Amino acid sequence: MAASDPVQRVRQVIRDLPPGETWHTPYQEAVRAAHVASDLATAARLTTVAAVCHIAAGQYREALAEVDFGLRLAPDIPAVRAELLRARASVEVFGAEPETALRTLDEISLVDPAPSDLGRLEQLVHRRVAQCVLLEAQAPGGLAEALHAVERAGQSTLAATSIPRLIPALVAFGNLDAGRPWVETLAAQAEVLRSRWHRLEARVLEEALYAPRGRIHQAIEWPEHPLGFDYFAAWIAAGISSYQAVVTGGRAPRPLSGLVNRLQSVVPPGFRSGPEGFQAAVGAHLDRRVPAEAEPPARVTLFTASSTLAMAEAVALAGSQSQAVTWARWFEESWPEAVATTLAWPALVLRVRALLEVRSGDVNTGVRLLRAAVRWADGHGYPVEAAIARIQLAEMLAHTPMTTARREWEELRRAGRLGGRAVGIDASAAAHAVVEAASLGRFDSVRPALTPREAEVLHLLAEGRSYRTAAEALGLEWRTVQVHARNIYQKLGVHSKVEAVLAARDAGLI
Structure with missing residues (x-):
């Protein structure tokens, strides 16, 4: 759109508002001016501005309502309706409803079969983001390619809103290092846009990418600005802080309760399982209790994978044998095979599955998975998980009647504890978790009381x-x-x- 476009102008005004002032006043003034000029097309398009502000504040339903109002208001101009539908698809993706977003994108081709080059590129980006949310293995590569085209086109806003969805997808499929250049790109786009919102996301994403290497997550003050509370950044920070509390022996780097309570009140539906999963993992570590309703989800997406993995670790640490069996079978049948870990809960799926199998009573499978976890962590640069997996594998071999050379588990224990010390891991907590899992449901011997x-x-x-x-x-x-x-x-x-x-x-x- 040209610089004189009223929609772009009001976006810039809102972006430059100082803290304490809300977006409603400039938005309402622009809408009033459009109606005075009988410019229904601009009035309709302005609803996309309100939608962005609502989604930033976690008001998902309000954001959809704004776009739907614009669609009812818009005259029968294909380009305008296509722009509004793209906005709706964007809201649906950010609300973690990817299937709905894909249907909306399909509808655009019926409304405007010959979109502009920019419109076509925006639709491609939204489609690739939706596919990332659905954890399709090829989607991160496709989204990265589309975002390079977005950068060449100079579309900073589209890049800055999409990169935070690419980075968790890259990490999920084992590409931790590939996320770092994109954090740098996001930080650069945030400066171009003068966006405090995107600066905060770049900061939190950078911290999250360092967490698997042992950097303790630092406290972050959540700025109140015209776009409101950044639930995406808060969701990642809550997960990383919870994970650090577990692996460092309960020394949480920041209190979680206030942040989690706020997340529960504002986040879109697709994120709402996050706080419960993170809190359950910390609670299981500290109090050896898990919620009775800790059941596997019907499906897992990019935005529920972290909380699901955290809840699974909670069950592995403190759940009943029956719960562990349910979760272990669920991972075999429902977890996306190529997803190795998550950004907001950077535990290895292999290691969590191993603990679930041990708690279920299948020690042999648990040992096999722990060995695989050590290899994966070493090969992908995850020293925190490598140390934990070695410590837990050593304890499994030492405390079960498996034919294992004493030298092997002693060396594993030594290497795990040295590696853990280097990255701030509480070795005793990691060891205790696997010993407790191995002893669950056993009476006079190490053999499980129940299969x-x-x-x-x-x-x-x-x-x-x-x-x-x-x-x-x-x-x-x-x-x-x-x-x-x-x-x-x-x-x-x-x-x-x-x-x-x-x-x-x-x-x-x-």
């Missing part, structure tokens, strides 16, 4: 199911479930379902 399948059967029986309905839920014959139940009673030293449930609860199995 993972028996734990599943007991969980269903505790819900009041019969052998037949439990068998249907597990895809088994009812007589097979009956055999599992008899084995459960024998292992727990009981003679009835009620006694088994009570004994299992006392032992932390369900």
Whole structure:
């Protein structure tokens, strides 16, 4: 748009507002002027400005309402309606509703089949961002390529709003180092735009990229500015701060409760599981408790992956055997295979899965996954996770009756503790977590009291199911479930379902 475009002018006015002043006054003045001039097209387009301000403040539904009002107001001009639909798709992506955003983008091709070069580029960027949110493995590369084109076109606003979605996607697929140049680009675009909002995001993203290397996350003051509370930056900071609290033995670098409470009140629907997952992981580490409702999600996206991984680690640290079995199976069936870690919770998926398997009673699989976690962390430059994985693997080999040379686990323990000391890791906390998981549900020996399948059967029986309905839920014959139940009673030293449930609860199995 030309420099004289009223929409661009009001965006600039809002961007330059000092702290304490709100965006509503310049926006309403511009809308009033458009109506006085009977310029409905400009009045409609101005709703995109209000949408951006609402989404920045976490007011997702209000942002959608503004754009939808603009669509009702807009005259039947394809370019104007296409611009509004692009704005709607942008809001939907930022609200972590990628499927809806993709449908909106498909609608644009019907409204304006021959968009301008800039319109076509903006649609491509929004599509690639939506695909990143859906954790499609090829999406980060496609988005990076599109953003290079955006830079060449001099579209600083589009670049600055899209780069913060690219960086978590790069990290999720194991490309930590690839994120750093994009943080530098975001910081440069923030200066071009004179945007305090994007400066803050660049700062937080830079801290997040250093966290896997052991840099302790610093306290950040959240500036109040015309665009409001930056929930995206706060969400990342909450996750990184929580992770640091866990790996450093509970020494949280900043209090989380106020930040988490605020996040819960403002963030869009796609982010709302984040605070609960982060708090659960810290609580599991400090108090050895997890929420009873700590269930795997129906799906995982770029913006729920961090909180999901944090909740899984909470279950691995302090959940029941039944919860661990549920989560371990969920990871096998539902977690995107190529996603190795996350930005806001930089634990390795392999390591968390290993602890879940150990807590489920499958020590061999846990050891295999911990070995893989050590290799991955060494190969991808994650010294924090490499140290934790070595410490936990050493404790597993030392405390289970596996045929392992003493020299191997002693060397792993020594290397893990030295590596942990270099990056500020609490080795005793990491060791305690895996020993506790290995001992869960065991009585006189290290062998599990219940197998993972028996734990599943007991969980269903505790819900009041019969052998037949439990068998249907597990895809088994009812007589097979009956055999599992008899084995459960024998292992727990009981003679009835009620006694088994009570004994299992006392032992932390369900």
